[in-house]
Amino acid sequence: xxxxxxxxxxxxxxxxxxxxxxxxISVFATTKLMGKTNYLGASTTFVRAAGILEKTVAxxxxxxxxxxxxxxxxxDWQFMLVIGIVLGSFISSILDxxxxxxxVPPTWKRRFGPSINKRAVGAIAxxxxxxxxxxxxxxxxxxxxxxxxxxxxxxxxxxxxxFFAVGALVARIVYGRIS
Amino acid sequence: MNTDQWLGLVTGxxxxxxxxxxxxxxxxxxxxxLLLKDxxxxxxxxxxxxxxxxxxxxxxxxxxxxxxHKPMNLGAVLIGGAFFGAGWAxxxxxxxxxxxxxxxxxxxxxxxxxxxxxxxxLYAELYPFFKTTVLAxxxxxxxxxxxxxxxxxxxxxxxxxxxxxxxxxxxxRKGL
Numbered sequence: 001x002x003x004x005x006x007x008x009x010x011x012x013x014x015x016x017x018x019x020x021x022x023x024x025i026s027v028f029a030t031t032k033l034m035g036k037t038n039y040l041g042a043s044t045t046f047v048r049a050a051g052i053l054e055k056t057v058a059x060x061x062x063x064x065x066x067x068x069x070x071x072x073x074x075x076d077w078q079f080m081l082v083i084g085i086v087l088g089s090f091i092s093s094i095l096d097x098x099x100x101x102x103x104v105p106p107t108w109k110r111r112f113g114p115s116i117n118k119r120a121v122g123a124i125a126x127x128x129x130x131x132x133x134x135x136x137x138x139x140x141x142x143x144x145x146x147x148x149x150x151x152x153x154x155x156x157x158x159x160x161x162x163f164f165a166v167g168a169l170v171a172r173i174v175y176g177r178i179s
Numbered sequence: 180m181n182t183d184q185w186l187g188l189v190t191g192x193x194x195x196x197x198x199x200x201x202x203x204x205x206x207x208x209x210x211x212x213l214l215l216k217d218x219x220x221x222x223x224x225x226x227x228x229x230x231x232x233x234x235x236x237x238x239x240x241x242x243x244x245x246x247x248h249k250p251m252n253l254g255a256v257l258i259g260g261a262f263f264g265a266g267w268a269x270x271x272x273x274x275x276x277x278x279x280x281x282x283x284x285x286x287x288x289x290x291x292x293x294x295x296x297x298x299x300x301l302y303a304e305l306y307p308f309f310k311t312t313v314l315a316x317x318x319x320x321x322x323x324x325x326x327x328x329x330x331x332x333x334x335x336x337x338x339x340x341x342x343x344x345x346x347x348x349x350x351x352r353k354g355l
Contacts, residue, residue: 007202013347015201016223020230022197026190027235027244034183037244040194042275043295050300067306077187080180082278084191085198089282092199102285105206105271120290123270127277127294128301130266134274135302136259136309138249141267142275145224148249150231151239152335154319154327155251162260163267164213170268171213 008096023150030077038077039151041143043134045082047071111175137162195279204279206271213268218355225343232339236332248323254316255309270294 003011023040030038051073055062062068093099104119112118134140137159139148145163148156180188198204203220211217238244267273270291272280277295280288302309325332 005202009202010200012201012203012219012223013226015197015203016226017230019194019197019201019223019227020232020234022190022193023227023231024234024238028238029186029190031244033186037247039247040190042273042278043299046274046295046299047303050296050303053296054300065303065306066310067303075184077183080184080187081191081194082275084188084193085195085275085278086282087188088192088195088197089199089204089279090195091192092196093283096200098199098202099284103287105285105287107207107210108271116287119287123272123287123290124294124297126266126268126270127291127296128266128298130263130270131274131295131298132302132305133259133262133264133266135299136255136313137263138252138255138259140263140275141224141273144249146227146231149228150235151246151248152232152236152324152332152339153248153251154322154324155249155256157324158251158253158256159249159260159263162257163264166261166264167213167268168215168264170265171210174268175210175214 008098019146020150023146034077039143039147040081041078041139041147042082042085043131043140043143044071045079046131047135048073048075048079107175194275195282198276198279199283204276204283204285206280206285209267209271209273209276216355218350222347222350225346229340229343232336236336246323248321251319251322251327252314252317253319254313258313266298 003014005011026040027037030036047067048071051062051068051071055073062073090099103116104114108119112122137144139156139159141163144156144159149160201219201223202208203223208217208219212220235244239246272288272291274295277288277291281292324335
């Protein structure tokens with residue numbers, strides 16, 4: 001087994017195991033420093049970001065919305081975690097020279113052509129559907145897939161099976177014709 | 180920034196660094212996994228779970244940390260999970276990886292991020308509807324697999340490890 005992949009990355013088993021260690025250190029650190037155990041996650045931050053943006057044009061509406069009130073529109077631990085992901089990925093990709101500006105992913109291009117507009121419509125539509133799903137299921141591949149599975153949450157097993165099963169089905173329909 | 184925010188930022192930088200090093204952020208990797216052609220993200224996620232599970236369950240058994248199960252609200256998890264899977268396959272990113280992909284220069288991830296923020300805003304408007312329908316159907320509460328199955332943790336964890344390692348061996352034999 002190789003420690004480096006052909007693409008210059010780290011062996012995924014090794015990098016994944018290190019993230020497992022980070023997850024353990026993180027629950028310990030949040031418990032000690034914040035007085036409450038926090039688990040890695042990402043999708044709730046999109047609700048807070050939506051609330052912050054909506055507040056600039058319709059503050060009263062956000063204030064009276066039950067879901068925004070329940071979620072609390074604040075820049076909290078997870079919000080900064082999500083911003084940190086952008087920074088960490090940037091640092092890593094600059095260090096190993098894998099940073100690359102890309103406007104349309106190669107797989108998408110082979111199936112739908114080089115149009116940026118088409119890609120934008122697909123990504124925005126997919127994003128809307130996915131986020132409604134993530135909020136209903138109460139988690140994404142981070143919150144359910146990693147944090148929930150680590151705790152052996154019953155709901156996370158069901159969620160992860162649905163993510164992959166329906167994802168595989170739709171991916172076959174959308175991209176299946178490319179080899 | 181307060182302590183919470185600094186802690187989140189530092190953890191996030193390390194999180195993003197490892198995601199990028201594992202090469203799991205790319206559109207190609209996500210769609211490759213869903214088309215069952217490239218199992219990089221499956222190897223990565225399951226390795227994280229195997230390691231994290233042992234530490235987190237031990238810390239919680241010594242009452243150093245508290246577990247935080249998400250509710251087993253069956254209709255919501257099934258329907259929400261299906262919606263998420265469909266959207267994930269179309270955009271080729273999940274919430275965490277979209278931000279990471281942006282960091283490594285795949286700027287088209289911005290479209291996915293815009294879509295997800297819009298989806299979150301839409302969900303906030305639809306919440307009263309979901310609350311009286313899907314979310315009200317059947318909630319089994321915040322339960323772990325041990326309660327759902329009636330099997331103790333010290334049986335589940337070794338079985339989970341054995342099953343996952345077998346899957347890894349199969350993936351490597353197939354060269355995926």
